[in-house]
Amino acid sequence: MLIDLVPPFEGRHCETTTAGTLLRHAGVELSEAMLFGLGEGLSFIYWDSGSLDVPLIGGRVKPHALTEKLAAALGFTLDTQETSSPITAWSNVRRHLDEGTPVGIRLDCYHLDYIRTPYHFGGHYVAMVGYDEGHANLVDTAQQGTRNRVPLESLERARAATGPMTAHNLSYTLGPCAEADLPSAIRAAVRSTAAGFLNPAMRNVGYRGIEQAAALIPTWLERGPTEQLTRTANLMERGGTGGAFFRNLYAEFLGEAQTIAPGKALEAACQAYTALAPKWSEVADLLAQAGETGRQAPLDQAGSLLYDLAARERLAMESLHEAA
8 A cells, every 4th residue: 555645745854854744644734944943953962982983963853852842833643652562563554554644763774775875873764655565665855765665674674773863663643733823833942942052951962062072073083983074074964964964954944934933033043044054064074074184184173163153053042042
């Protein structure tokens, strides 16, 4: 069976693409940038441990938090299921598909044979829209071809994978929704995003996390293989972030938001993020240079640039928090 979605939702980030697919089926049409903003997706985290060759950096909130916030903002019922049993996991998905409801799935994309450059990432999302005896029909990001078919055995391995950011065969559906007050939802999402960015529970998150990255990234060449720097740069710019480490998506959200909920703070923040987003692409380029050449200078430049970005994002978020 196959749920007909014409046209399919084409997105740049996996979790918003999945949510957009499910929402389109429910009759809700919103841009990917609006989904990202309403889901309070923007953040920053610097994560280090002794087992890592190079620390991990992230430009958004943790997996599934975006989906939870988005469902709440739009008034949708979110039904999330997890299980350690592959049989139950398949039953959870198949039941909804047989009823004509697409299902969001979290998995490790390494096991999906259509991924052009396989790598382990346990926080990847796809929408499942159909299946037959041997294959699953998935909707992924435009970068990954949007519509894809994978063997059911591969899907089972991807869902049951263990490791960083993996879940226990997580799947979800979006149920009946209330009527959303979009201007109010935008203001609430902006205020909450700003609060989390300015006053995070941990010092390695938000603008403080960017400052930490600024101080420590210049030491990364001491940590080991330079190919990790190249991979980090690639993920920042082309790893389903929409470019500029999710800042492009957030700038687009703010631009659209100010037409729905007009205000000087949103307008100013849109201008700020539109201007600073290319600087994140510069950081990614500098990390790539360091990875390719083994030179220290690009990392020192990236550190200086990140200090500037931390200050600029802090000012933009303070303005949003006070005015929203």
